[in-house]
Every structure is written in C-alpha cells, then in structure tokens.
C-alpha cells in the first residue's frame with residue numbers, strides 16, 4: 001500500500017474518530033499493529049483563526065508516524081490556509097473529510113454535504129493540494145442516499161483534483177452509522193481509479209479486514225468502531241480473553257495520556273475508553289460503576305491494579 005511516496009507493509013489503518021483518536025490512542029494503536037493512524041477531524045476555521053483548542057489537536061510525536069491529520073470545512077481558501085498550517089507539522093499526509101454525516105457539519109456544507117457538490121469538493125481538494133507539500137487524501141461515503149450512489153464518480157473527481165488516496169466508508173449519508181456497509185461499492189471505486197483505495201465499514205476483527213481486502217480488491221482497510229476498546233483488532237489473534245492479559249495495554253493507554261496530553265482534562269475520555277476495554281469480561285459492569293466515581297487518573301490506575309489482584313485471587317479460589 002502506498003500514499004504518494006510513502007510505502008506500507010500492512011494494510012490496516014485506524015479511522016479518524018472524533019472524541020477518540022487523540023495522540024495517546026493513536027500511539028497505542030500503532031504499538032498494537034496499526035500501520036497508519038488518522039487524527040480526529042480538525043476544523044479548518046479553528047486552525048486558520050488560531051483557536052487554542054484546535055491548535056492543541058495538532059499535537060504529534062515522532063513515534064506515531066506515519067500519521068495523517070484530518071481537515072474539515074467547505075471554504076477552499078480557508079481549507080488551503082489550514083492545510084498550510086498543518087503542513088508545517090511533522091506529519092505524513094492530510095486527509096479531507098467529505099463523509100461526516102453530523103447535521104451541524106452538513107448544514108454548513110461540510111462533510112458528506114460535499115458529495116452533493118462535485119465542483120466545490122474538487123476546488124477544495126485542488127486548493128488544499130496547492131497549498132501543501134504533503135500528499136492529500138480524501139475520505140467520503142457511498143453517496144448521499146440510495147438514489148445517489150456516486151462514490152466511484154466522486155473518487156474519479158478526487159483523483160483528477162490531486163488526491164493521492166481515497167477512503168470509502170461504504171454507507172450513504174442517509175444511513176448514518178446504521179445498517180450494513182455495502183462493500184460492493186468499494187470494489188466499484190477500486191475499478192474506477194488508479195490511486196490506492198481504502199475500504200471502510202463494519203470491520204470488527206482482523207479477519208473481517210482480510211475478507212474486505214479479498215472481496216473488494218481494495219489496497220487497505222480502515223477500522224473505526226471496531227478499534228474502540230479493542231486496539232488488538234490490528235493483530236491476527238485479536239483481543240485477549242482475560243482481564244490480566246488486557247491490563248498492560250489499558251495501563252499503557254493511561255501512561256500515554258499522562259505523557260502527552262493535558263491529563264486532568266482527559267479523565268472523562270479515558271474512563272470511556274477503559275469501560276470499553278472491559279467488554280465481555282466477568283464483573284465488567286461492577287468495575288465500570290467503580291470507574292465512574294474515580295476522581296483522578298491516579299485513582300483510576302490504582303483501581304485497575306487492585307482489580308487485577310482481586311481477579312487473580314478469585315481465580316486461585318476456583
């Protein structure tokens with residue numbers, strides 16, 4: 001798989017997930033086998049106007065590379081300005097969001113709304129490409145709704161406008177995140193363009209990824225919700241069965257948050273991740289309740305370690 005001049009051995013990518021794919025989670029997924037990670041979507045206006053909160057989203061570290069940062073917006077000039085700012089950071093490519101279904105985003109003409117305006121979408125890709133030294137990639141959906149499945153034509157337009165790779169989330173805007181992704185659309189896109197095509201939608205385990213690669217002929221696969229609570233999804237053996245086996249990765253996540261992010265502001269987000277790591281384990285709901293009342297990352301860590309002792313003691317008694 002390649003993006004511009006970058007080459008990758010393994011075709012598994014962590015999807016951009018607002019509220020989740022911050023620096024800590026990206027490094028964790030790289031350590032667990034993801035070959036590339038993509039940031040949460042970042043507002044072009046926030047960057048161009050120098051908003052502190054938006055600029056903080058550009059935090060990156062050498063160990064997470066190769067990494068892509070994702071931009072959203074609908075004004076070619078502002079997108080180009082924001083791309084220039086992004087390009088000054090040590091990252092590997094810029095991804096443009098043309099698939100977000102959220103009403104607040106679509107109402108302003110950004111995200112999936114751009115699939116209804118090929119000319120504007122092309123202008124944005126062109127303006128961003130012109131203003132950046134990095135490869136530009138584009139992520140979009142199958143189309144707006146079932147009556148307008150335009151992904152193949154949209155991909156052709158993106159390639160002509162300068163995109164180095166496209167990702168297709170094989171659902172329409174109207175589907176949101178429900179229903180099934182239609183992987184046939186990914187195969188149709190692959191037939192239409194010569195740049196790499198990444199398939200996305202409904203990959204819950206490593207083997208699903210292999211199936212998508214085989215069925216669609218796509219060059220790489222992108223995993224979103226399947227990676228939440230499960231960074232092991234990037235490995236063939238998947239998520240470990242026991243709490244003890246999961247704990248080192250959970251604690252590593254906490255360590256990465258403390259090392260790289262404003263930890264005191266991250267408590268709620270980290271608890272969300274940790275709750276997901278416990279999926280399917282005995283006693284998970286009781287432990288989740290205790291996690292809710294932890295006042296700090298330190299107390300959360302203590303609780304998780306204490307639970308390990310309790311879990312191993314109850315195992316010995318069995």
Ligand SMILES: Cc1cc2nc3c(=O)[nH]c(=O)nc-3n(C[C@H](O)[C@H](O)[C@H](O)COP(=O)(O)O)c2cc1C
Pocket residue numbers: 015016017018019039040041070097098099100139169177200201202203222223224225226
């Ligand atoms: C909580 C959440 C946040 C998301 N944030 C973004 C985002 O910032 N940018 C983007 O392009 N897609 C975003 N997506 C869409 C995912 O990247 C992905 O395309 C979608 O979830 C389908 O893949 P999956 O079936 O593997 O989850 C988000 C999805 C979820 C569930």
